[in-house]
Amino acid sequence: MATHGKRTRIEDIRRVELIAAAHRVFLEHGLQGMTSARICREAGMSPGILAYYFKGKDEVLFGMVRYNNRLLMEDVIARLAAARTGWARLEAIVEGNFPASAFTRPIANAWLSVCAEAGANPQYARLQRLFYRRLRSNLASVFEGMSDATRLRQASLIIAALIDGLWLRKAAADDVGRDEAIALVFSGIRSLLREGEEQHLRHVTR
Amino acid sequence: MATHGKRTRIEDIRRVELIAAAHRVFLEHGLQGMTSARICREAGMSPGILAYYFKGKDEVLFGMVRYNNRLLMEDVIARLAAARTGWARLEAIVEGNFPASAFTRPIANAWLSVCAEAGANPQYARLQRLFYRRLRSNLASVFEGMSDATRLRQASLIIAALIDGLWLRKAAADDVGRDEAIALVFSGIRSLLREGEEQHLRHVTR
DNA sequence: TAGATTTTTGTACGCTCATACAAGATTCTG
DNA sequence: CAGAATCTTGTATGAGCGTACAAAAATCTA
Numbered sequence: 176m177a178t179h180g181k182r183t184r185i186e187d188i189r190r191v192e193l194i195a196a197a198h199r200v201f202l203e204h205g206l207q208g209m210t211s212a213r214i215c216r217e218a219g220m221s222p223g224i225l226a227y228y229f230k231g232k233d234e235v236l237f238g239m240v241r242y243n244n245r246l247l248m249e250d251v252i253a254r255l256a257a258a259r260t261g262w263a264r265l266e267a268i269v270e271g272n273f274p275a276s277a278f279t280r281p282i283a284n285a286w287l288s289v290c291a292e293a294g295a296n297p298q299y300a301r302l303q304r305l306f307y308r309r310l311r312s313n314l315a316s317v318f319e320g321m322s323d324a325t326r327l328r329q330a331s332l333i334i335a336a337l338i339d340g341l342w343l344r345k346a347a348a349d350d351v352g353r354d355e356a357i358a359l360v361f362s363g364i365r366s367l368l369r370e371g372e373e374q375h376l377r378h379v380t381r
Numbered sequence: 382m383a384t385h386g387k388r389t390r391i392e393d394i395r396r397v398e399l400i401a402a403a404h405r406v407f408l409e410h411g412l413q414g415m416t417s418a419r420i421c422r423e424a425g426m427s428p429g430i431l432a433y434y435f436k437g438k439d440e441v442l443f444g445m446v447r448y449n450n451r452l453l454m455e456d457v458i459a460r461l462a463a464a465r466t467g468w469a470r471l472e473a474i475v476e477g478n479f480p481a482s483a484f485t486r487p488i489a490n491a492w493l494s495v496c497a498e499a500g501a502n503p504q505y506a507r508l509q510r511l512f513y514r515r516l517r518s519n520l521a522s523v524f525e526g527m528s529d530a531t532r533l534r535q536a537s538l539i540i541a542a543l544i545d546g547l548w549l550r551k552a553a554a555d556d557v558g559r560d561e562a563i564a565l566v567f568s569g570i571r572s573l574l575r576e577g578e579e580q581h582l583r584h585v586t587r
Numbered sequence: 588t589a590g591a592t593t594t595t596t597g598t599a600c601g602c603t604c605a606t607a608c609a610a611g612a613t614t615c616t617g
Numbered sequence: 618c619a620g621a622a623t624c625t626t627g628t629a630t631g632a633g634c635g636t637a638c639a640a641a642a643a644t645c646t647a
Contacts, residue, residue: 211605221626226606284500291497294411294490294552303553333569340546346500347509363539366572417635427596432636
């Protein structure tokens with residue numbers, strides 16, 4: 176009992192440490208530069224440690240992506256819970272997709288390398304789909320009851336594509352700042368919405 | 382003189398054959414799967430041939446990207462030359478960015494892998510910037526004289542981001558077809574433009 | 588056709604990286 | 618404290634890749 180508790184504790188600690196280290200390496204060097212040796216060095220451990228706590232590198236990798244997504248989603252979830260009007264919820268979603276500390280060229284690049292890898296690796300594709308579905312359903316919850324189904328699909332697709340595209344531009348040219356990116360998305364949203372719909376979002380809904 | 386002509390011919394033929402083969406491999410396997418051996422096999426040649434006609438793999442790679450960009454741009458340039466109204470030129474640009482035969486999940490993925498690599502490799506970043514600058518200036522030539530500078534920058538950024546984002550969505554989830562993608566971009570454009578501006582684009586300009 | 592030049596082939600070297608593993612260090616147990 | 622279990626280290630192995638190169642084949646020249 177006692178030994179079991181301790182053993183599990185240390186194992187979990189190491190796993191988290193290694194995944195956090197992997198995350199830092201990933202943000203700095205991208206998926207390509209995230210080698211086993213670098214992860215261990217970043218964690219201050221020996222190169223062979225990964226094989227002890229993980230079945231293989233893929234396990235570290237998936238853990239890292241989940242870790243990353245959790246960090247991002249926690250922020251959005253907290254903001255969504257605090258939001259009172261539809262517009263505030265929209266702000267939470269959009270701003271949550273451009274974290275102040277994360278809308279950076281190297282990070283945009285790192286994220287891009289995951290998207291690229293998702294084409295070859297079905298497991299990645301699944302993680303991506305999950306993340307994207309959450310965004311879509313968040314947007315849908317803001318717009319629901321406002322428009323017909325096809326318009327809603329269009330609007331949420333456009334907004335999602337806009338967000339992704341701005342990240343891509345960040346990675347490629349770094350020609351847009353965080354505040355400008357958010358402003359651009361809202362500019363797009365305002366253009367998409369009719370006058371009455373925009374007013375509707377300003378009412379307190381919950 | 383005569384020998385020089387012949388020698389140059391064969392060298393150019395092989396280089397083009399190899400670059401075309403590299404392009405096919407790239408579209409199918411992405412940047413990651415584009416190995417020297419595969420390129421040579423695709424071209425029906427021996428593995429060592431690359432070293433004879435190219436200084437290294439990078440040279441093949443940059444040649445392949447240029448080859449790809451040329452293919453895409455030829456289409457846009459031809460459509461632009463034939464366009465008479467501003468709206469037609471806009472259609473040429475937008476539809477040219479979604480080639481019917483190329484708006485495919487594997488191709489979107491391949492393109493994405495180049496964007497991801499551009500983060501680490503400055504040479505790639507240069508090629509990407511060139512390609513993107515062309516899109517922006519094409520868009521600017523359509524909108525010029527219509528709006529003030531900041532609105533123009535906003536609009537062209539949003540449209541460019543929308544196009545990129547839709548390609549990214551294609552790669553990630555394949556949840557949007559070519560026609561729908563084009564329709565979405567135009568839906569975004571129409572939302573962005575005021576009524577008078579949209580009418581302005583329907584006049585014959587040249 | 589003989590020799591010279593160009594083109595192509597096949598292979599071998601060196602590098603990077605993930606993974607496996609034996610040996611050492613640490614912590615727990617009785 | 619001795620012995621066992623757990624944890625950590627450092628290194629070795631092998632696969633995949635780009636590249637260099639010697640030898641073979643093909644083509645050209647006189």
